[in-house]
Amino acid sequence: MIRVELPSHLRALAQVKGEVTLEVEGVVSVLSVLDALEARYPMLGGTIRDHATQQRRPFLRFFACGEDLSHDPMDRPLPAEVANGKEPLLVIGAIAGG
Amino acid sequence: MSGVRVLVGTKKGAFILTSDGKREKWDISGPHFAGWEMYHLKGAPSDPNRIYASQTSGWFGQIIQRSDDGGRTWFQPGTPPGETTGPGGAPKGESNKFVYDTSAETGKPLTTHQFYDGTQHPWEFKRVWHLEPSLTDPDTVYAGVEDAALFKTANGGKTWEELSGLRGHGTGPKWQPGAGGMCLHTIVLDPKNAGRIFIAISAAGAFRSDDSGKTWKPINKGLRSQYIPEPEAEVGHCVHRIAQAKAKPNLLYMQKHWDVMRSLDAGETWTEVSGNLPTDFGFVIDVHAHDPETVYVVPIKSDGEHYPLDGKLRVYRSKTGGNEWQELSKGLPEKDCYVNVLRDAMAVDSLDKCGIYFGTTGGQVYCSPDSGDTWAPVVRDLPAVYSVEVQTL
Numbered sequence: 001m002i003r004v005e006l007p008s009h010l011r012a013l014a015q016v017k018g019e020v021t022l023e024v025e026g027v028v029s030v031l032s033v034l035d036a037l038e039a040r041y042p043m044l045g046g047t048i049r050d051h052a053t054q055q056r057r058p059f060l061r062f063f064a065c066g067e068d069l070s071h072d073p074m075d076r077p078l079p080a081e082v083a084n085g086k087e088p089l090l091v092i093g094a095i096a097g098g
Numbered sequence: 099m100s101g102v103r104v105l106v107g108t109k110k111g112a113f114i115l116t117s118d119g120k121r122e123k124w125d126i127s128g129p130h131f132a133g134w135e136m137y138h139l140k141g142a143p144s145d146p147n148r149i150y151a152s153q154t155s156g157w158f159g160q161i162i163q164r165s166d167d168g169g170r171t172w173f174q175p176g177t178p179p180g181e182t183t184g185p186g187g188a189p190k191g192e193s194n195k196f197v198y199d200t201s202a203e204t205g206k207p208l209t210t211h212q213f214y215d216g217t218q219h220p221w222e223f224k225r226v227w228h229l230e231p232s233l234t235d236p237d238t239v240y241a242g243v244e245d246a247a248l249f250k251t252a253n254g255g256k257t258w259e260e261l262s263g264l265r266g267h268g269t270g271p272k273w274q275p276g277a278g279g280m281c282l283h284t285i286v287l288d289p290k291n292a293g294r295i296f297i298a299i300s301a302a303g304a305f306r307s308d309d310s311g312k313t314w315k316p317i318n319k320g321l322r323s324q325y326i327p328e329p330e331a332e333v334g335h336c337v338h339r340i341a342q343a344k345a346k347p348n349l350l351y352m353q354k355h356w357d358v359m360r361s362l363d364a365g366e367t368w369t370e371v372s373g374n375l376p377t378d379f380g381f382v383i384d385v386h387a388h389d390p391e392t393v394y395v396v397p398i399k400s401d402g403e404h405y406p407l408d409g410k411l412r413v414y415r416s417k418t419g420g421n422e423w424q425e426l427s428k429g430l431p432e433k434d435c436y437v438n439v440l441r442d443a444m445a446v447d448s449l450d451k452c453g454i455y456f457g458t459t460g461g462q463v464y465c466s467p468d469s470g471d472t473w474a475p476v477v478r479d480l481p482a483v484y485s486v487e488v489q490t491l
Contacts, residue, residue: 009133009158013174042192043177047158051195052223059157093157 002033003088007060010048010091014041019088028083030062031074048091063090102447103168103489104455105149106463107136110481112151114169117476121453121467124476130172131163138228138442138485142236146489150239150255152226160225162193162241162255175255193255196223196243199262211245212274221245221265228442228485230285234292240311242282246273246299248311261311264297269316269333276300276336276355277401283441286342286350288364296350296365301326301336304352306365317365321354338381339441343390351393351420353383353441358395360420371420376407382444386469387452391419394446394454394470396439404459405436413454415470429473430464437462442485449490457483 004020011017022036038045049056056062061070065079065087081087104115111129130136134153142148147168153161163172175193198221213219224244232238237254240261247265249258264270273280281300288294293310296317303318316332326334336355343349352359352368356379359368372378377397386392393416399407406412411430414423437460447453454466461480466473 007157009155013158013161043161043174045192046160046194050159051192052197057157057159 001085002028002036002082003085004033004037005088005090007091007093009093010044013043013047016041021085027075028078029075030069030072030078030089033078033089034074059094061092061094063092064088101491102449102453103141103146103491104445104463104465104476105139105141105151105169105485105487105489106457106477106480106483107138107151107442107485108457108461108481108483109135112136112139112153113477113480115463115476119449121449121465122474126477127169129481130169134161135225136484137225138487140229140231140487141489142231142239143233144231145236146491148231148236148254150229150231152229152241154225160194160196160223162226162229162258164193164255175251175253176257192257196226196241196249196258197260198223198247198265199260204262204266211270211280212272214275218271221247224279227281227283228285230287233287233289240285240287240295242285242297244279244281245275246280246282246302248282248285248297250311261307263307263312264305264314267305267314269302272333273299273302274334284337284340286340288342288347289344290347294347294364296340296342298337298340298352300338301334301355303333303335304337304340304365317361318368319366320361320368320370321359322357322370323355325355339383341384341393343385344387346390349390349419351383351385353380353395355379355401358383358420371416373416373421373423375414375423380439381441382439382456384444384446384454387446387448388450389417389452392417392469393420394444395423396444396456398438404438409434409436411435411437411458413456413466413470413473426466426470426473428471429466435460440484442487443483445486445488447488447490453488455486455488457486459483 002022101118106113111132113128117124137152139151149165151163164175210218226241228242230240241249248261284298286296295307298304306317307314321335323335339353341351348364350361358372360371361368380398413426437458444456457463459482463476
């Protein structure tokens with residue numbers, strides 16, 4: 001089970017509270033986690049990665065195990081602690097704007 | 099006709115204000131979508147309980163929301179409330195997917211527009227500024243977006259397709275962003291000619307289609323903008339808002355960056371009607387529901403100072419189709435008022451005694467239940483108001 005922590009606005013959109021847990025088949029990467037997330041919560045399509053380019057939205061970041069993974073290739077395997085559910089993948093909204 | 103429902107989009111959520119026909123006592127609901135920028139909400143004329151809303155965020159992008167019960171509950175079209183859908187489920191969650199036409203047939207040439215520095219820049223979707231439901235079908239809605247383009251849904255907002263004839267008619271590469279971005283902010287559907295659509299873009303100008311959005315032409319003859327290299331160019335004008343006299347649909351009014359304009363021939367030609375306005379800069383313009391010659395503007399000091407002259411918030415009304423303007427001040431702030439009124443933030447109801455509404459960047463929404471003679475605040479302390487629409491119920 002993969003754990004994902006979403007910003008509060010996205011939790012509201014997806015109508016969930018707390019962490020989201022997902023089954024991810026194959027390699028656990030940001031890409032496969034987002035695919036699983038959007039399959040289960042289609043209302044989140046386009047909110048984390050752009051619909052057209054599939055790139056991460058500029059004001060969002062991916063953190064895990066104390067590291068910023070935002071600039072890694074999206075298909076790079078996530079740390080083992082995320083893959084085995086010990087640590088969550090954090091989707092973080094940048095502190096910007098008003 | 100027994101009352102009104104005012105739909106208010108703000109910088110930090112949406113609010114719904116309801117009242118009976120007297121428009122003196124109000125119920126306020128909200129914030130809906132708290133914390134999100136709500137650019138625009140509008141009800142379908144053919145089904146008042148059907149309301150569409152543009153919810154947007156610099157972090158999370160664009161969301162389209164829909165209500166089928168007059169704004170009590172909302173859902174993203176294609177994703178019913180309380181449901182989650184797995185692979186193979188019908189809802190695709192694509193109600194917020196606005197992808198420009200890049201097809202070989204119609205979209206290929208539509209690759210770039212002019213950027214601030216004069217270079218060509220690719221079109222990039224940012225947000226929906228304006229939603230205009232069809233006059234006859236609640237499932238059909240037009241969306242004006244930034245970077246400027248027109249999209250349409252025919253399935254209640256589940257999916258959207260670009261009407262690419264607008265960007266593709268020939269002048270697209272000359273369009274450029276205004277200070278607020280390159281946005282398609284005004285959509286007017288002609289009540290007597292089903293195929294006729296007017297739109298306006300900052301900073302490109304006004305355009306008209308007579309075939310339901312397939313083909314388009316600029317309608318900017320008579321506009322003069324001294325801030326562009328060729329002041330009477332075919333495109334490049336910063337049109338802020340167009341309003342149509344519904345009973346006389348060839349009669350249009352325009353608040354341009356500077357200048358208030360009028361067209362008697364569905365936009366073919368425009369004439370300035372700023373007349374005795376103390377300043378002809380502004381954003382909003384609207385027309386009395388029952389009198390095509392009565393029009394309202396809120397003069398703003400200048401493009402560098404986006405607030406009323408002398409700190410006095412004033413609506414100006416002309417009963418002569420422009421040129422002769424009367425100051426309306428009863429009930430509005432007399433001093434120390436330095437708010438703006440943004441382009442989508444004025445509306446009129448269609449009760450016998452036409453009501454006029456506008457919202458400010460200071461969070462006030464004002465109502466005049468007597469066609470502008472007197473004003474009172476409905477609410478005073480909302481977040482900055484982006485848009486105001488009214489439904490006459």
